[in-house]
Amino acid sequence: MAYRATDKTRAAQAQRRELLLATSEKLIAAGGFAAAPVKVIADACGMSVGSVYSHFAGRADLLAAVFRRGADQELAEVRKAVEACESATDRLQAVVRTFAWRAIRGRQMAWSLLFEPVDPRVDEERLIYRRSYVEVTTAILHDGIAAGEFPAQHVDIAAAALIGAISESLAGRLSPVPVEATESSSDADIVDAILELCLRAVGAEPASR
Amino acid sequence: MAYRATDKTRAAQAQRRELLLATSEKLIAAGGFAAAPVKVIADACGMSVGSVYSHFAGRADLLAAVFRRGADQELAEVRKAVEACESATDRLQAVVRTFAWRAIRGRQMAWSLLFEPVDPRVDEERLIYRRSYVEVTTAILHDGIAAGEFPAQHVDIAAAALIGAISESLAGRLSPVPVEATESSSDADIVDAILELCLRAVGAEPASR
Numbered sequence: 001m002a003y004r005a006t007d008k009t010r011a012a013q014a015q016r017r018e019l020l021l022a023t024s025e026k027l028i029a030a031g032g033f034a035a036a037p038v039k040v041i042a043d044a045c046g047m048s049v050g051s052v053y054s055h056f057a058g059r060a061d062l063l064a065a066v067f068r069r070g071a072d073q074e075l076a077e078v079r080k081a082v083e084a085c086e087s088a089t090d091r092l093q094a095v096v097r098t099f100a101w102r103a104i105r106g107r108q109m110a111w112s113l114l115f116e117p118v119d120p121r122v123d124e125e126r127l128i129y130r131r132s133y134v135e136v137t138t139a140i141l142h143d144g145i146a147a148g149e150f151p152a153q154h155v156d157i158a159a160a161a162l163i164g165a166i167s168e169s170l171a172g173r174l175s176p177v178p179v180e181a182t183e184s185s186s187d188a189d190i191v192d193a194i195l196e197l198c199l200r201a202v203g204a205e206p207a208s209r
Numbered sequence: 210m211a212y213r214a215t216d217k218t219r220a221a222q223a224q225r226r227e228l229l230l231a232t233s234e235k236l237i238a239a240g241g242f243a244a245a246p247v248k249v250i251a252d253a254c255g256m257s258v259g260s261v262y263s264h265f266a267g268r269a270d271l272l273a274a275v276f277r278r279g280a281d282q283e284l285a286e287v288r289k290a291v292e293a294c295e296s297a298t299d300r301l302q303a304v305v306r307t308f309a310w311r312a313i314r315g316r317q318m319a320w321s322l323l324f325e326p327v328d329p330r331v332d333e334e335r336l337i338y339r340r341s342y343v344e345v346t347t348a349i350l351h352d353g354i355a356a357g358e359f360p361a362q363h364v365d366i367a368a369a370a371l372i373g374a375i376s377e378s379l380a381g382r383l384s385p386v387p388v389e390a391t392e393s394s395s396d397a398d399i400v401d402a403i404l405e406l407c408l409r410a411v412g413a414e415p416a417s418r
Contacts, residue, residue, distance in 0.1 A: 117333045123326030130377070131388070138391060154402030156390050157378045161406050164377020165370035168339070172369060179340070181365050182347060193363030197370050201410035 017055045019045050024066045029109040032176070033063055033118045060121035067122050070113055071129040075136075077102060082136065088144025089204050095137060096166055096198050100191045103170050111174040114167050133163045141202060151203045162198050169194050226264045228254050233275045238318040241385070242272055242327045269330035276331050279322055280338040284345075286311060291345065297353025298413050304346060305375055305407050309400045312379050320383040323376050342372045350411060360412040371407050378403050 023044045027036040038059050042049045056062040081094040103110035112118070113129070137159035144150040172179035173190055185193070232253045236245040247268050251258045265271040290303040312319035321327070322338070346368035353359040381388035382399055394402070 115336065117329035117331075117336070120326035120328065123332070127324065127326070127380075130380075134377075142391070153406070154392065154394065154398065156381060156392060156394075157399060157402040158406055160380060161374035161378040161403065164373035164375070164380075165410070166373070167377075168343075168373020169366045169370040171336075171339075171373075172365060182351070183363065183365060185363065185365075189363065190366060193366040194370065197362070197367055197410050200412055201374070201406050203409055 013055075016045075016047070016051070020047070020052060020055055020062065021066055021069060024062060025070060025109075028063075028066060028070075028112050029106065032108055032112045032116050033122070034116070036063070036066075038062070060119040063119060064121045064125050067113065067125045067129075070109060071125065071132075074099075074102060074113065075129070075132055078133070078136065082140070088140050088147055088149045089199070091140045092137070092144070092162075092198065092202065092204070093195060095133070095140065095162075096195045097191060099133070099166055100170060100194055101187075103174060104187050104191070107174050108176070110170070111176060115171055115174065130163055130167070134159045137162050144202070144204075149204065153202065158202055162201065165198060165201065166194055169197070222264075225254075225256070225260075229256070229261060229264055229271065230275055230278060233271060234279060234318075237272075237275060237279075237321050238315065241317060241321045241325050242331070243325070245272070245275075247271070269328040272328060273330045273334050276322065276334045276338075279318060280334065280341075283308075283311060283322065284338070284341050287342070287345065291349070297349050297356055297358045298408070300349045301346070301353070301371075301407065301411065301413070302404060304342075304349070304371075305404045306400060308342070308375050309379060309403055310396075313382060313396050313400070316383050317385070319379070320385060324380060324383065339372055339376070343368045346371050353411070353413075358413065362411065367411055371410065374407060374410065375403055378406070 020041065024036050024041050027041060027044065038049055038052050041062070042052045045052075052062070056065065078095055078098045081098040082091045085091045085094050103114070114126070138155055141150060141153070141155045141159055145152055145155070170190075172181060173187070229250065233245050233250050236250065236253065247258055247261050250271070251261045254261075261271070265274065287304055287307045290307040291300045294300045294303050312323070323335070347364055350359060350362070350364045350368055354361055354364070378399075381390060382396070
């Protein structure tokens with residue numbers, strides 16, 4: 001059975017859009033948003049600059065779309081890790097470990113998702129992305145307080161604080177510009193330190209760690 | 210005694226630059242970076258757009274200069290509050306209270322300094338600004354551990370985490386777009402909750418609060 005021409009065109013369009021997104025993601029994962037000007041993306045896709053603009057209104061739209069894909073994937077991994085756990089303490093640990101280890105292992109991409117100075121359109125996506133993590137954490141804290149794992153506390157503040165704490169404490173490790181450290185540490189030390197601080201911050205029982 | 214013409218010109222130049230910075234700051238404090246296009250700034254100063262560009266290479270340079278002024282002032286207030294305290298615990302409380310209360314009281318400016326999506330040049334300043342707060346906090350934590358006020362911990366991570374925690378936990382309060390909250394709170398509740406979380410996070414003795 002033959003497809004109609006419009007279906008074929010639509011499929012080809014979708015395929016080229018997908019190629020643009022996947023190629024941009026690779027470039028960003030290797031050198032950040034700064035390494036992904038439209039001309040470079042177009043060349044890497046074997047497309048003209050003009051045809052990039054037939055898929056995205058501008059570079060900011062393309063980068064924002066790549067950001068959303070990357071961010072959604074990270075968030076999905078965190079949710080998956082959380083769902084595999086029972087207690088609120090274990091779920092909170094899953095958020096910290098998954099977020100931190102994936103960031104350290106995909107360092108350049110994590111830097112770009114979290115910190116790289118870039119177009120305001122991407123910054124807007126960043127605010128939404130952080131809100132999603134705060135929501136995941138809010139639910140865990142409410143459950144943990146109800147179950148007696150954490151003391152009563154201001155859950156909205158605590159959830160936002162944890163996400164700020166995790167992401168900011170990774171900044172030094174992820175930065176492409178070396179940040180002065182007062183002590184040297186392995187990646188595992190960093191993740192353990194973040195985890196310890198987060199559990200202490202919400203008053204998790206040391207015994208349940 | 211008469212000034213030479215070049216001195217007069219230089220003084221007039223400096224005065225106009227100062228007028229541009231002060232006027233931009235007022236506009237940003239009222240409506241964020243978004244409320245400060247070059248044309249609006251020029252009009253408010255009674256200057257032409259062209260003459261704005263004789264002082265700053267572009268809007269991003271002007272905004273970055275306004276950011277630095279605002280950020281330096283905030284940081285100076287925090288340092289002053291810290292220097293007025295003795296113990297590390299009190300100094301840490303001074304960081305949290307000064308940062309949080311000044312942000313809540315100068316809400317729009319704080320939103321712009323911390324979160325508003327804006328030109329990458331300003332984002333670069335933001336990274337430097339946050340590093341300065343982390344440095345202030347690192348010194349306090351080292352002193353507090355040496356004095357036995359806080360348990361041994363990874364100081365670089367803890368300092369970055371605290372700054373991330375304070376700033377992210379203010380995001381909901383400062384946002385011009387309402388953020389869904391699971392509980393309602395006064396400004397004082399918010400500041401107390403942030404303070405409690407920060408002290409718990411570094412293991413400060415409840416008694417010394």
